[in-house]
Structures are given as structure tokens and as C-alpha cells.
Amino acid sequence: MNYLDETFRVKVGLAEMLKGGVIMDVTNAEQAVIAEKAGACAVMALERVPSDIRKEGGVARMAPIRKIREIMEAVSIPVMAKARIGHFMEARILEALEVDYIDESEVLTPADEEHHIDKRQFKVPFVCGARNLGEALRRIAEGAAMIRTKGEAGSGNIVEAVRHIRTIVKEIKQLTVLGKEELVAEAKRLQAPLELVEWVAQNGKLPVPNFSAGGIATPADAALVMQLGAEAVFVGSGIFKSEDPEARARAIVKAATYYNDPVKLLEASEDLGMAMPGLDVSKMPESEMLQTRGW
């Protein structure tokens, strides 16, 4: 089993370094510099932020290489980039470009409706989205070195990220009290490998860092998902679709550190201008949801 071999440890190692931090979506070098100056621990390069993808429609693909390269040259922090679900050739190209992490992301239009990328075949680490423990463990079995909640990207609505982090944390807790034979049945229900299910039952956590994404728009949102068990946060449209991206970026960085300190969170929440406009996810038809992509 390769979950604990050296390559995998190096992949998880970078995720460890990102803990307590904020990974920000950026679409160009200028935004990347703003993110770095505000204290982002990494940036995610993409062609359009999720709220624009949602608005404009069409096929969302890996970002243009020139854009990613400009971003990599502009900042000294790690640069991640998104590949479509199952599109292992986009991933190969991003690996050749030497991005630091690949997000096999439901925000882009899936390239394969049955298979995810076999991430064990890559030297570059991957992060994948999950809504529940089964999904998280399937992605880890495929080689993901970091899990993030899917939430509902581009919605500016935290409700789905909360649902997903609560579900994952609850399902982990439930495993810890089950007997050996019950874990076998549980592995079947979760559609995940038994050895991973047993590892989680024994350790009470995922074998890789567990971050949160999808709908974080305010310092309070970041603190909320951290309180619920997320170890770091991804912010997509929440920063550059708000009125004052610099101030909001700084404030969310502060909130990810001081998620346990209401006075600091109050300071972080003052004078931010307007947050991005939000969407009511409960009124959204399922066909418009990004979180249901992935299998």
C-alpha cells in the first residue's frame, strides 16, 4: 500500500504546510500579487472564478498556460491549478509546467463521467473535493493528498460547505465506535477500500489534511468552517468578486488564524465593504449545482 510511502509523504507534507492558511482563487498575476501581499498561503490559478463560470456557462477548462506561468513568476508562494475531473492529460500538462498542486475540480466541466484521474501515477500532489466520507476516501484511494469540502462554488453561500464538513466529521466519528465486522459492512456502504476505512476508524481523522471550500465569502464563514473541523480554507469568488478584495483577503487570512478568538474576528469583520452577492442554493435546480459532479 502506498498511502504512507515517501512520495505520498512529500505530497501530504505540502498540505501540512498550508494548514491554518487561506488559498485564494486568482485569474491573473495582478490578483496573485494582491493575494500574496494579503497573506494567502497559496493561490489557485484558474481561467474564471466559479461565479463567472456559473454566469457565463460553456465548457470550463484548465486555465491558459500563459496565465498560469505569469502567476507562477509573480509570486513566491505555492501555485495550484485546476484540471477537469478525469482529464489526466490536462493534469500531465500542469505537472510538466511544475505547478505545486493540482485541484481535480468539479468547478470545471468534467471530462469523464465515470473515472477520476489515477493520481498515484503522478509526482505532483492532488487535492479533490468531497461531500461525504465515502467520496473523500475514494479520492484518497486514487491518490489525493488533500481533501476539501466541495460546498457550492461560486454561490457565496456557506450552507453547502457546512453540510459537507459536518457530514465528513460526523461519519468519521461514527466509524471510531464500530467493531471490525461492522467496518467491513461500512466500507461497502461508503464504497471505499477497507484498509482506509479501518485507518480512519483507528485514528479518528482522515489520513490527509481536510480543508474547506465552496461558498466562503466572509471572515465569519472562514472561522465557522475552521470551528467545524476544516484545517484551512479555499476562497474562490469570495475575494475578487467583493467590493474591496485587498481588505477582504487580509481579513479572511486573519480569521483563519484567529478562528477561536471572537474579538480578533470582530476586528477582521470591520470595514470590509460589500461581500460578493450570494445565491440561495435551496432554490437552485440540481442541474446547476457544481457539487454533484464527481463520482
Next chain:
Amino acid sequence: MKPIGVLALQGDFEAHQKALARAGADSVLVRTAAELQNVAGLVIPGGESTTMLKLLRLENLFEPLREFGQQRPIFGTCAGAILLASEVSSPQQESLGLVDMAIERNAYGRQLDSRVVRLAAEDGLTGKELEAVFIRAPIIRRVGETGRVLARYLGDPVLVDFGRHLVATFHPELTPDPTVHRMFVDRVAR
């Protein structure tokens, strides 16, 4: 005795707490200047040095941390080593200047150049092989006279003893072996 603090602004502070426990020490997380007053020594973990620097300035922790380091031991790993250095390049950035060394950020390359290696340790660690996890690691380009090199990788110093302070460009907190953390715990107890 007061516990050892782990600076928890950002990074792998939790892994350091576990490593300190393996080395037999109690630890607490430090996020404010007030919390700094209640610890006997401090670990500055791995993570992003730019993020930590930003928060140190924003939260008025930079000067208190420098003053703490003039009295008490600090152990910096990776980003922590960068913050302790007197000179930082690639790019140039502000640092605490508590140890006399020049350090270059991300000097091995990007994540694809991250690796796990085994080091034959010199000096105080003779006879022991150390596992070293390098993640987008910096390279120490110059060590001042106050520094004693305890281990090298490809000729460059990766573990340096500065008397009061200790720096590593790799991550001993990501390995089960408690040797390096024990060295720091002993020095805090002295």
C-alpha cells in the same frame, strides 16, 4: 516549568505539538504577545513565511517575538528558519535577524523537487542517521561564526546550532524520530 510554545499563525504547528510530545515536552499554541509570556521556548513551524510575516506585523507580534528571542530559545523549521535569519533572498524579505545566516527561499525548486532523504549527521549527532523531509525548502547560503553545522545535505547546512537557537531547513516534525526535537527540549530546560 513553563511549557514550550508553538507559533500557530499558519503552518504545520499541530505536527510540531505532536513531535514535542514524542520528545516528552508539554506544549501550547501561541498566537498573541500575551501568550508568548507564558512559554519557556518557542517553535516557529513550517508554512509560508510571507503569511506568517504578514500576521506578525498586522498583530504587532514582530517586536515582542524579537525580544523573546533575545532571551529565550527558538527552534525554526523551514519557514521558521527563514524568519529567524539575518538575510533572506529570493525574494528579499524582512526577518527577525536572531541568527547570523543568509538563507534563500524555495532554493531547490518547486513542489516537484520536494523529497525525503537520509542524512549522516555531523558533530553533536554523531553515529545517527537522520531522516529529513524537504518541502519547497530554503537553502542556507552562509552561516555566521556563531553557528555550528550539525547536518548537511548536498554540501549545504540543513541543521544549525546557534547556541540559544536551532534552525532546520527540513521538517523533523514530519518524522517519527524525536532526536531533533529532543535537542531543542533539552536546550529549553537548561
